[in-house]
Amino acid sequence: MATATSRRSDRRISPVFLGIAAVTAVAGWAVWTGFSSAPGFAVFLFVTGAWIVSLCLHEYAHARTALHGGDISVGAKGYLTLNPLKYTHAMLSIVLPVIFVIMGGIGLPGGAVFIEHGRIRGRWKHSLIAAAGPLTNVLFAVVCTAPFWLHALDGVPAGFRYALAFLALLQVTAAILNFLPVPGLDGYGVIEPWLSHGIRRQIEPFAPFGLLAVFAFLWLPSVNSVFFDAIHSILRGLGVTEWDTYWGQRLYRFWQGTPDIPSLTG
Template sequence: MSFADTRRSDREERRISPVFWVLLATMGTAGWALWSGFGSTGFGVFLFVVAGWMVSLSLHEYAHARTALHGGDITIGAKGYLTLNPFKYANALMSFVLPVVFVVLGGIGLPGGAVFIERHRIQGRLKHSLISAAGPLVNLVFALALLIPVGSGWLDQLPGTVEIGAEQVGALPAALGFLGLLQLTAAILNLLPVPGLDGYGVIEPWLSPQARRAVQPFAPYGMLAVFVVLWQSQVNHWFFARIYDVLDLFGINTVFYAQLGSYLFRFWSH
């Protein structure tokens, strides 16, 4: 293979997928509709949040892949992980279908791992930990980008509104607040040291081989186990009370907008 062929191959491996552009366009169009007051508010929030959630899942997996590439796994590009195409990931059910179902059923942001990394190519425990931590850090940055404008009140005077009692409240801040809440829950939950989640991936390189072998059979069920536990009312109420405590740090209206966005998101139930 010539140098030109190599360069062309590298560009193709890193070219952003049309699927990701479609997700961004859907998110942007829904955001414009909410901003301008066009169409159904509930369906607009639903479309914006689902498309935005899929975008964040793609970026989450991309962060794992990019960090692994710099860590020494040179096979990442050939697998299509750098194209932000959700259909290229190893387990679409665990990484995209179930997380969207979790959002629809319980308003819980919980991404699953899907990038197959050839760990034997990566030397050093710290690099392995950073690869696992990269995904949740993307969710945290995404949460900050969404919640700071909402909490600061920068979007309170937009034309697109929804009537709450005698007041008109912005629909776009509500969608941003709910999507920001999902990003925050994704970052926190995925950093739990539960087998199958990224938090366990952070500490796994530092465990003994015996401990890793003992835990390995439980890894495929970690994400489902966390969802089942959160489905219990007492745990759910305690967890979201703590999430709302964090949201309060962004501004007085952030919790209100997140709760309103969650309500509008389930447009089929009212």
């Protein structure tokens, strides 16, 4: 009985996550209704809150898949509660990704939960665990862009539309960056089980620097241009224009002053 109670506690949704989700919902309502006298600040809260929610779901997907793969330790570590404070690298998983969104509008992937891979048998399981996180970002992007590719934007306030577009951009960038086969990122985690032991040993020392290397390359104007051209191409395929994402980011950066945005209320 105690064990069953403990397991239920390990999987109970954290009040911290519920609080973040509540703030996101209220901010989204404020953006939709135009209730806030500072629409940019409401968009900032809505997009940031939704971004943190997606980061929590990203890490949860890793943990939940690992649980079904054989790592029963993820429950005791608090990974199944969606509490961002329980992650192995809270700074990398939550704080830095939010900072990079504020600085450059990039959905930077964060640090992963700690999986005890020795408990998991089968290379496909290891690959699926690594892929589960970025696949969550893909699903989030599909949901955010659904009103666009379903042509269901009639009656959607422009401010909310722009906020959704910017949030979709963050999800697409996070998915693509995470799927890069770079040590330290989930894309490498997908292919790692299929590499020889010798190759893995040679690559292992570079894992802590993979994310930093990717971010450094993104600061190069030529690389940044090619990367975002690819992002906007994907978004256009989902019905989201650069106009939408541009004004979404302008609104998000409320500290720069709320610009005169065409059709902001309608």
